[in-house]
Amino acid sequence: xxxxxxxxxxxxxxxxxxxxxxxxxxxxxxxxxxxxxxxxxxxxxxxxxxxxxxxxxxxxxxxxxxxxxxxxxxxxxxxxxxxxxxxxxxxxxxxxxxxxxxxxxxxxxxxxxxxxxxxxxxxxxxxxxxxxxxxxxxxxxxxxxxxxxxxxxxxxxxxxxxxxxxxxxxxxxxxxxxxxxxxxxxxxxxxxxxxxxxxxxxxxxxxxxxxxxxxxxxxxxxxxxxxxxxxxxx
Numbered sequence: 001x002x003x004x005x006x007x008x009x010x011x012x013x014x015x016x017x018x019x020x021x022x023x024x025x026x027x028x029x030x031x032x033x034x035x036x037x038x039x040x041x042x043x044x045x046x047x048x049x050x051x052x053x054x055x056x057x058x059x060x061x062x063x064x065x066x067x068x069x070x071x072x073x074x075x076x077x078x079x080x081x082x083x084x085x086x087x088x089x090x091x092x093x094x095x096x097x098x099x100x101x102x103x104x105x106x107x108x109x110x111x112x113x114x115x116x117x118x119x120x121x122x123x124x125x126x127x128x129x130x131x132x133x134x135x136x137x138x139x140x141x142x143x144x145x146x147x148x149x150x151x152x153x154x155x156x157x158x159x160x161x162x163x164x165x166x167x168x169x170x171x172x173x174x175x176x177x178x179x180x181x182x183x184x185x186x187x188x189x190x191x192x193x194x195x196x197x198x199x200x201x202x203x204x205x206x207x208x209x210x211x212x213x214x215x216x217x218x219x220x221x222x223x224x225x226x227x228x229x230x231x232x233x234x
Contacts, residue, residue: 008038067082085111102122106130107126139209
C-alpha cells in the first residue's frame with residue numbers, strides 16, 4: 001500500500017514518463033504505462049460538474065490528425081480529450097454534461113455549431129489568446145500599410161513643417177514631440193527657414209498592442225503615437 005501510494009503521488013505530480021524516471025532513481029521500478037494505469041485505477045474525490053470550460057484543438061500528428069481539448073477553467077485543468085474536432089463529437093459531449101454555462105473557444109465555425117447544438121443555453125466567448133492574436137495580426141497589417149504609404153509620400157504629410165513661433169508652440173502642444181536642442185533657435189531663424197521636426201518612429205505591432213492594452217502606463221510620446229495612428233485609420 002505504501003508503494004502504491006508513493007507511485008500515485010509521483011504520477012499525479014509529474015505524469016507518466018517523467019514520473020517513471022523519477023521512480024527509478026528512487027529505487028521504484030515502474031513503467032510509464034503502469035504508472036498511468038495506477039492513476040486511472042485510483043479513486044480520488046469526484047470534482048463538481050464543470051460550469052465554465054475552454055475548447056480548443058490540438059494535434060495528435062501535426063498536419064494529419066487533430067483532436068479537441070476540453071479544459072475546466074475554474075479548476076485550471078484538462079478534463080477530456082475528444083478524438084477529433086468535429087461539431088457532432090463536441091455536441092455529444094456537451095449534451096452529456098448539461099451543466100455547462102460558459103464556453104470559450106476560437107473563431108472556428110465548427111466549434112460554434114457544436115456548442116450551439118450541444119449547449120444552446122451556454123454563453124460562447126472568444127478566448128483571450130485568440131483575441132490578442134487577432135489584434136496583433138490587424139496591427140501588423142495596419143503598420144505595413146502605414147509604412148507603404150509613408151514610403152510613397154513625403155514626410156510633410158505626417159509631420160508638417162514649422163515656419164513661425166505660433167505654429168511651433170501649437171505643434172509642440174499637440175504632438176509633444178521632443179525637438180533637438182539646435183532646432184530651438186531664435187524666432188527670426190524659425191521664420192527665415194522651414195524647420196522639420198524629427199519624424200515619429202513607428203513602433204512594432206507588439207509595442208502598439210501593449211500601448212492599447214496598458215494606456216494608463218504610456219508616456220507622452222507613446223500617447224502621441226497612438227493618437228496619430230488612430231487619426232491615420234479614421
